[in-house]
Amino acid sequence: MSEKENVLGRIREALRMKAPPPGSDHVGVGEPHHASIPPAQMRRWLPEVGSTFDHQLVAFRKSAAELKVDFHLLDSPTELAGLLLGLRDAEAWSKIGVHAGELTDFAAAKLGLPVCRTESGYEVADLENCSAGITECDALVAQTGSVLLTARSGGGRALSVLPPHHVVLAKREQLVADLPEAFALIKTKYAANYPSFISFITGPSRTGDIERILVLGAHGPKKLTICCL
Amino acid sequence: MKTPAAQFKVQATALTQDLRHRQLIQTALGKYEVVRDRTKAAFQDWPAARQAAAEIKWEAVNHLDAHLVQLVRNLEARGTKVHWASTAQQARDIILGIIREKKARSIVKSKAMTSEEIHLNEALEEAGFEVVESDLGEFIVQLRKEPPYHIVFPAMHLSRGDISELFTRELGSAPTQNPEELTMIARRVLRQKYITADVGFTGANFAIAETGMISITENEGNARLTAALPKVMITLLGIEKILPRLEDLALFLPMLATIGTGQPLTCYNSMYGGPRQPREPDGPEEFHVVLLDNRRTELLADPEQRDALHCIRCGGCLNVCPIFKNVGGHTYHTTYSGPIGSVITPHLRGLQDWKHLSFASSLCGACTETCPVKINLHHHLLHNRRNASKQKPSFFERTAFTVFSGIINRPRLYQCAKILGRFFQRFHGLVKGTRLDPAYAWTQSRELPPIAPQTFKEYWRSRNAGPGSPS
Numbered sequence: 001m002s003e004k005e006n007v008l009g010r011i012r013e014a015l016r017m018k019a020p021p022p023g024s025d026h027v028g029v030g031e032p033h034h035a036s037i038p039p040a041q042m043r044r045w046l047p048e049v050g051s052t053f054d055h056q057l058v059a060f061r062k063s064a065a066e067l068k069v070d071f072h073l074l075d076s077p078t079e080l081a082g083l084l085l086g087l088r089d090a091e092a093w094s095k096i097g098v099h100a101g102e103l104t105d106f107a108a109a110k111l112g113l114p115v116c117r118t119e120s121g122y123e124v125a126d127l128e129n130c131s132a133g134i135t136e137c138d139a140l141v142a143q144t145g146s147v148l149l150t151a152r153s154g155g156g157r158a159l160s161v162l163p164p165h166h167v168v169l170a171k172r173e174q175l176v177a178d179l180p181e182a183f184a185l186i187k188t189k190y191a192a193n194y195p196s197f198i199s200f201i202t203g204p205s206r207t208g209d210i211e212r213i214l215v216l217g218a219h220g221p222k223k224l225t226i227c228c229l
Numbered sequence: 230m231k232t233p234a235a236q237f238k239v240q241a242t243a244l245t246q247d248l249r250h251r252q253l254i255q256t257a258l259g260k261y262e263v264v265r266d267r268t269k270a271a272f273q274d275w276p277a278a279r280q281a282a283a284e285i286k287w288e289a290v291n292h293l294d295a296h297l298v299q300l301v302r303n304l305e306a307r308g309t310k311v312h313w314a315s316t317a318q319q320a321r322d323i324i325l326g327i328i329r330e331k332k333a334r335s336i337v338k339s340k341a342m343t344s345e346e347i348h349l350n351e352a353l354e355e356a357g358f359e360v361v362e363s364d365l366g367e368f369i370v371q372l373r374k375e376p377p378y379h380i381v382f383p384a385m386h387l388s389r390g391d392i393s394e395l396f397t398r399e400l401g402s403a404p405t406q407n408p409e410e411l412t413m414i415a416r417r418v419l420r421q422k423y424i425t426a427d428v429g430f431t432g433a434n435f436a437i438a439e440t441g442m443i444s445i446t447e448n449e450g451n452a453r454l455t456a457a458l459p460k461v462m463i464t465l466l467g468i469e470k471i472l473p474r475l476e477d478l479a480l481f482l483p484m485l486a487t488i489g490t491g492q493p494l495t496c497y498n499s500m501y502g503g504p505r506q507p508r509e510p511d512g513p514e515e516f517h518v519v520l521l522d523n524r525r526t527e528l529l530a531d532p533e534q535r536d537a538l539h540c541i542r543c544g545g546c547l548n549v550c551p552i553f554k555n556v557g558g559h560t561y562h563t564t565y566s567g568p569i570g571s572v573i574t575p576h577l578r579g580l581q582d583w584k585h586l587s588f589a590s591s592l593c594g595a596c597t598e599t600c601p602v603k604i605n606l607h608h609h610l611l612h613n614r615r616n617a618s619k620q621k622p623s624f625f626e627r628t629a630f631t632v633f634s635g636i637i638n639r640p641r642l643y644q645c646a647k648i649l650g651r652f653f654q655r656f657h658g659l660v661k662g663t664r665l666d667p668a669y670a671w672t673q674s675r676e677l678p679p680i681a682p683q684t685f686k687e688y689w690r691s692r693n694a695g696p697g698s699p700s
Contacts, residue, residue: 002313003315003319006315007297007315007468007520008294008298010522010526011293011294011297015291015292015293015294015529017532019287019290019291019533019535020533021284022283022286023283023603036474036477037281037285037476037480039476039479042278042476042479042480044273045272045273045274045277045278045281045480046272046273046480046483047273047483048271048273063493099510118511119510122510122511143493144483144493144494146494151506151510152508152509156457156510156511157511158454158457158511159510161450161453161457161497179480179482179483179494180479183475183476183478183479184476186475187475187476194307194440195509196501196502196503196505196506196512196516197456197499197500197509198499199453199497199498200482200494200498201497202494202495202496202497202498203496204496205450205496206448206449207365208382208490209364209366209369209382209383210365210389210392210408210411210412211253211257211389211408212256212260212382212385215408215412217413217416218365218416218449219363219416219419219449220454220497221450
């Protein structure tokens with residue numbers, strides 16, 4: 001017998017005895033439901049986010065500030081270019097990591113710096129030398145201040161975590177209210193063929209492992225800038 | 230060799246009196262409680278979320294076979310290699326086998342309690358491989374050749390001074406009292422390791438049956454780098470980590486963060502569905518998932534305590550446990566410490582050797598109250614106590630209770646005992662707090678209250694006899 005059959009055999013044997021329903025202090029609960037909890041129901045439990053764009057923007061700004069994220073709502077591509085050039089000069093960028101995309105291509109062209117492009121395969125040392133990694137994303141989550149990105153929308157696994165500064169370029173219509181909506185989006189967008197990597201990025205890399213004191217940039221980026229057009 | 234119980238007693242006694250230790254733990258957990266409560270308060274209906282989380286985990290664990298089959302089918306469909314291990318030994322052999330086959334030399338690891346459970350680092354080092362922990366806390370305790378102190382905060386018992394000293398000794402860095410500088414020293418050392426490592430090893434927080442994904446929650450980005458750069462990725466997954474559906478994470482990720490560290494959401498929550506796919510720029514060429522039983526099925530076979538497998542390893546019960554806060558994480562000598570460790574270790578390593586952990590509890594119930602998936606923790610401590618004495622009754626306890634019930638059931642005898650007790654307590658001062666004292670276990674660090682000069686019965690009688698008493 002294979003180990004798979006051994007383990008499954010022990011599980012099936014063990015499950016012949018029924019366990020009491022969970023939260024037994026909760027009277028009248030039968031066997032728990034076997035269906036997905038609708039987003040509308042989950043939404044009533046999680047932290048509140050309003051339903052309009054303005055409410056969601058307020059929530060996103062609040063989370064971003066708490067997470068020490070630089071968030072910019074921009075009105076035009078010109079403003080975006082100005083912001084990026086400002087960052088380039090202030091931080092003395094020498095090279096950027098980038099992937100193919102409408103906004104990222106625009107940014108790379110405006111910045112006029114040497115680039116490491118990830119979509120066609122890259123050297124790790126080359127990406128490590130970049131001053132910033134610029135990516136697009138799938139969504140911004142108002143509830144938590146998160147950026148949702150995948151191997152496909154964010155130029156792979158390393159671009160958004162290896163360089164010391166991660167710059168996200170997003171569009172206003174990518175702002176979603178909360179986590180249930182973000183997961184629903186992943187399902188409708190990718191269900192036929194999921195990317196091998198999906199991540200919610202909530203602030204710059206951090207640690208509290210030394211006396212619970214917050215330090216940014218533990219292993220990943222020290223800075224996270226989100227530009228929303 | 231001391232028994233685990235004797236060792237526990239000695240170390241617990243020493244640590245409860247260690248004021249420096251107490252100070253460090255109180256600083257760390259004091260801050261935690263404040264932030265956790267604030268984050269929890271942002272939920273519109275925490276009790277409903279908790280009940281739903283408990284029900285989802287119940288469903289996952291009580292149909293574990295079907296969910297595992299579904300998980301494995303979905304993982305394999307996208308090129309992941311799945312291995313099954315019944316025992317720790319098998320898991321070590323599988324992992325060593327993959328590493329040898331790939332002719333790998335160095336392994337970079339992100340935090341995984343399952344690997345502590347099977348003592349993977351020792352096995353890898355013995356076989357001649359270089360293995361580096363990349364989570365800052367784990368890196369620190371690895372340099373100290375210690376197991377993690379806490380399942381979420383591995384280096385919680387150390388001050389920045391301790392860590393600076395350690396880095397100076399082991400890494401040759403200049404001493405500093407600045408946590409940021411200390412973190413940057415570790416960052417520089419570990420950066421090179423990610424880039425040169427042949428194999429990346431991770432644990433897992435959840436496994437999604439419906440989509441065949443491994444979900445990893447972290448703050449530092451070390452797991453993301455471990456899963457991005459090396460050519461081979463290995464994940465060691467306890468079979469109970471299953472969740473049925475992808476959208477269940479919309480509930481579990483914020484709940485794990487809230488109770489685990491007090492954050493609304495942990496910095497990186499990443500889902501890995503396979504090795505690098507066509508038209509993806511990077512990621513490992515091979516992705517191996519090792520499913521670990523290691524006596525989890527024994528816990529599953531106990532319907533009364535099966536809900537202990539709902540555990541999402543948030544560490545919340547450790548953080549609120551008065552025992553953990555006093556005796557510290559290392560005193561347990563188990564992979565999982567705190568209330569959840571006391572509940573499951575007897576199932577994983579033997580009831581008689583580890584029952585003392587279930588007795589080392591005030592049964593205050595703070596663990597049960599905080600648990601985000603409603604594990605009935607403090608009742609399980611009672612269940613362990615009951616099972617242990619049923620399996621191997623203690624002669625002393627049985628005799629004591631026989632004598633006690635003999636006296637308490639006979640009013641005259643009880644009267645006599647009370648009079649004798651009051652009489653003998655006058656002489657208690659002579660032996661109090663010494664080993665001759667029959668109540669030594671209590672009086673070595675506490676006062677024994679005097680037996681009241683008058684019983685309630687005596688008082689009632691005198692009250693009724695007196696003037697003005699109600700008729």
